[in-house]
Amino acid sequence: MASGKRNVWRALLSEPLGVMGGIIVLAFVLMALFAPWLAPYDPLKIDVMHKFSAPSLAHWAGTDQLGRDLLSRIIYGARTALGVAITATGIAGLAGILLGLVAGYGPRWLDSLLILCFDSMTSLPMIMFALAVITVLGPSTATLILVIILVSIPGYARFIRAQTLSLVRSDFIMAEQAMNASNARIILLHLLPNVAGQLLVVLSMDIPVVIMLEAGLSYLSLGVKPPTPSWGNIVYDGYVSLRQSPGMVIIAGIPLILATLGFTFLGEALRDALDPRLQLRTLR
């Protein structure tokens, strides 16, 4: 096992894009964790006297239409983006494991029912489903997280179910069953550890998608509500003032592009190192 882990590390480090992605991700994670210490200003502090100021020594990334420091808003935006992404994929992952194990290991009728539900949900265009839920619950960060959880669960559950089914047919599980091991023992000791590692890769590959979704919905004013900084509503502020101050929208888009690229490169390198057979996520 130890040598296996070392090989994974070596495979990761031999992939320059993966290393680059890792550095970008690390930078954003640090930015999110230490936002209060890193940000030069309060991201909410309005200073109308200095609105739309160009990048300068005082404001490295300039200021927005209310004179708020753009760099500080972007740094706090990392907090929002990663917070939403990690909370949502984490909960969705856990729920996916639970439902996937139930479908794969439970009774047949429950499996069929769950599969029909999953298929119905995946057959909806993801954004359409998200918009329907947001209309009902009203836009807010909590709704956003819930929406991401709901749209992610079917994919994860199907993945876990497929893994579970192939494991259940494998020799060592059959041997356990033959020895009358309890279901709980089989699930906790054998299924879960085997299945969780692969799910982690799938989750890590979904993080850029979730970041994109959070930013996109916040851009449409349907996600994180202003004045809380989110990369999406920062882009929106820049977009609205596109003609007065084009610099703002250019700068506002950069963290989104960097973060999605960084997470994707890291995720792909991770997948190649851990399990090259895993499929590329399907875009919907």
Next chain:
Amino acid sequence: MSEPLLKVDDLSIAYASEEGALQALRHATLEARAGEAIGIVGESGCGKSTLASALITLLARNARVTSGGVRFGGKDILAVSDEEQRRIRGRHIAMIFQDPMTSFNPVLTIGEQLVDFQDQREGLSKSDKRRAAAAMLKRVGIPDPERCLGRYVHELSGGMRQRAAIAAALLMAPQVLVADEPTTALDVTMEAQIIHLLRALRQDYNGAIVIITHHLGLVGELCDRVYVMYAGEVVEEGSTDDVYHSPRHPYTQALIACDPANIHDQTPVLPTIPGRLPDLVNPPQGCSFAARCARATDHCRSVAPPHVEVGSRHFARCHEALP
């Protein structure tokens, strides 16, 4: 005696690999005459697949000819241009493939493919080609050829697929027919039927047949001459009768002893040849079979064995075979 139709002359082929050049074929020499069937036998990894690829000029990208060539129609077909090779393939040298399930295109019907395979026949309309295909299917014993032409490969049974593959190879009446493990994908009954078919076809075929297999029985049934290969070399060659009844190379002897068809008594342990194939990146200095040979001496291990004529057109590459 007629000139050989096809002559593999001192052919060596190496594959580029991470460890170095893997010498899959080393100085192989063999020939096939018109009307003759030759068999090439050996275990997996002995170089027979490489030889098969060379015969139809479809070597893998990382393969390199390091010596010799394949002479056919007065030329070295491995040295001519790609375009010339393409014109030889299928028309003059055709192949019956190992696994017909994956060897036919899954999304075209058998008929569409059999028509395409005749692309090199000029002056024939599409419907003529289709008729020729139907006639050939009938000849290889497919009861309802028209129906078969309209089917996809996955809709045919294993035996039918193999018959269709044989029909495909015979379509353009090639001078050389190469069969790569023609019965491996089949069960025993099917195998017997296909062997029967190949024997029947041999009667009125006047080209040369090269059968490449690990199956000694198949060669015994069909071939006039046999070449035994080991670790990329031809270690023994001769008429099938001579080689089967008085094998002179220890490897041939072991191979025949291990053939399930030759084990008549009830035995608790099936005989096997101990040891493994030698490293083909750094082949041994002496005899390549020495490491697995019960009779090997220090001399065998250090000096490459000579090509000894042990009978009339019967050769063995072994020190022990020396008179």
Next chain:
Amino acid sequence: MLTYAIKRIGLALLIICVVMLAMYAMVFLVPGDPASLALGPRATPQLKAELMQRMGLDQPIYVQVWNFFSNVLRGDLGYDVWSKRPVAQMIAEVFPNTLFLGAVAMSIALVAGIGLGCLAVVWQGRSIDRVLAVLSVSMISIPSFVVGIYLLLVFAVWLGWFPAIGAGDPGDWGSQIRAVVLPAAAIAITWVGYLARLVRASMLEVMSANHVRTARAFGLTDAKIVLRYALRVAIVPVIAIVAVGFGSILSSAVFVETVFSRPGIGTLITSAVQKRNFPVVMGSVLFMTAFYLTVVTLADLLMAKLDPRVRDTLRG
């Protein structure tokens, strides 16, 4: 083939019904009733009662569900809470714009994606191939609305080559085409990367397949092998993904239409969500789901026709 088609269509219908039920149920899961939610703080009891009646909310639930289903079947998707216009008509007005946008985007993606994929196959293992691989992944991961805004800034605001807003004048094809270029490019970029990657993988797999070797062994020309033997097999996964891609493209349209202030289903839904205009959201979502399922089902049937193995494995 027929049984397969019936099965496939039946499944699509079943899913639509489940989706409709789920959406209807969702309205009742929320605290408060949809009428006061839609009306907001201005709701007077009288206004509310009127709206409840218009939405049929005063009836028993099974009647409501029945009405909902039968209305949808008759093409009645309800009425806009504010303008009182029929939702179906509103969708019919803007949907062609979205469809045009999606079709142009998909065409760009197919041409560029398959082209780049084939290039990568031709130069397989060389540095061009590696550059293309990185480029594909980058194109897949960058958010389309950010690309849209950058395109808008450079080509519409600074260079002035294309209009920055709208979908062009009705009846004037020239202006419509000029208006669709930037948003279509923004949407297509993800799919260029995705298809390039898919085509490359698919072609490489097929070109090393046994049957391609057989075709070679019979002396077929390389052109015929690639076009007739390899591409037909390699294109099957592309078709499957293009149909799913259409759904994804229509989803991206929600963002990109807003960026370019382009009338379409995306802007219609977005503004309806912002105003919590239930009937418009539900109607549009239902319509888009049905449209998407139709496309996916058609693609499945087409695939079954192209690849006989698919229909046989699913026949049983």
